[in-house]
Amino acid sequence: MIEKIKVHIADDHKILIDGLSALINTEDAIELVGYSLTGKKVIEWFKNNKADVLILDINMPELDGIGVLKTFKNRNVTQKTIILSGLSDPKIVQEMISLGAKGFIEKGAAGEDIIPAIKAVYRGEEYYSKDIKSSLFDLYVNESKTEEAIKSSAAIEPLTDREIDVLKLITRQLSTSEIANKLDLTIKTIETHRRNLYKKIKVKNVVGLAIYAVKNNIV
Amino acid sequence: MIEKIKVHIADDHKILIDGLSALINTEDAIELVGYSLTGKKVIEWFKNNKADVLILDINMPELDGIGVLKTFKNRNVTQKTIILSGLSDPKIVQEMISLGAKGFIEKGAAGEDIIPAIKAVYRGEEYYSKDIKSSLFDLYVNESKTEEAIKSSAAIEPLTDREIDVLKLITRQLSTSEIANKLDLTIKTIETHRRNLYKKIKVKNVVGLAIYAVKNNIV
DNA sequence: TATTTTCTCAGGGTTTACCCTGAGAGCCTT
């Protein structure tokens, strides 16, 4: 039996994972060895497992695709990655590339792209779907592999488990003292978590937190 | 050869269509006879073609899923429809049902839901994925098939213009005094509007307000 | 015209959010 290309898919829409899975199963040379519904779970999975290619959605709750690649980079993990993206904002494309992404497929693109993309990236090549290429992309690809791009990142620092706990309770409209009660912690601790959330998410107050939570499906 | 269930899929993400297509192809009794990437194209397609079941995404450019169903309703077209939705806002669920949708699947749900959903809806039954059901949904489904339900939509008192102004500024993370400044009103007035918003939307604090605003596209 | 709704503002109050600094304990990685 020939060695198959091992693929891991990360996307918060299970139905898309199942769909891609079915697509991939039509190809003998590729097999799906795992999937994740959040960025955090991707990190967890790769601690104990290996895949040849990671297909990574950008918009995910808790920790987004950018955060995943940053985490990999910080840990000096080299993971061949194809980005799945709803929108092809050149800035984001640039950032993902500078973080090591080797492929880029728009969700609006045809599903047929996925198989050649996996194969190309697996071989060490790069792959970009037409929409990406024909957008402003070409202008950036050559200059984008610098360190600066990483720093100017608009992305959000990854939230810790505790912070997510607190954020979830905040969105349930609980006050700081109520949260402290529920988690058996002091008010001061919860206040610290709140402050850290403000800093990380870069918002002014609890309203920004709530909006972030809803938009990122943490509710 | 046995008659297959003819399905049309509408979603602005081609990759999801291709994925679902692959999923559906694993089932002999169902075949994909067409797809659309925008709401407008759905309308066009159904002018000259027929499908037994329509799988319809809500978020689409040009004309969204709600618009599609409204168009069908205006033209007295009865089309068995399954809604594909990223979020399960009860209000939207309710509206889609009153517009004739017979099935409802969250994108976060498992892909295995899709086949039984198609079969159920084809047989004239209804189908809702677990996430939808287990949300506040059950409370609404029985009362929502009347014209009245559309008017009394989700039971929230209508907001006044001023209240919406204030709510918008709140979601921009402005404080009461900042809002007062911007609108040339006193703090006391803004506080009153806030209090009325809490009552009408039935939330405890500004967090509830923010969540409501995001889910109802007031941001 | 009469009534309701909306929009405005007030006094006076409690509670909560938010900001600053600092710090110890445990865990993981280098």
Place this chain on the structure above:
DNA sequence: AAGGCTCTCAGGGTAAACCCTGAGAAAATA
């Protein structure tokens, strides 16, 4: 062993949110 991160907690403070009651003026509606 050393550095980094997470999680925990503290003192002490200001600003803001939130709650109560009451009410006048204008505009929409009956």
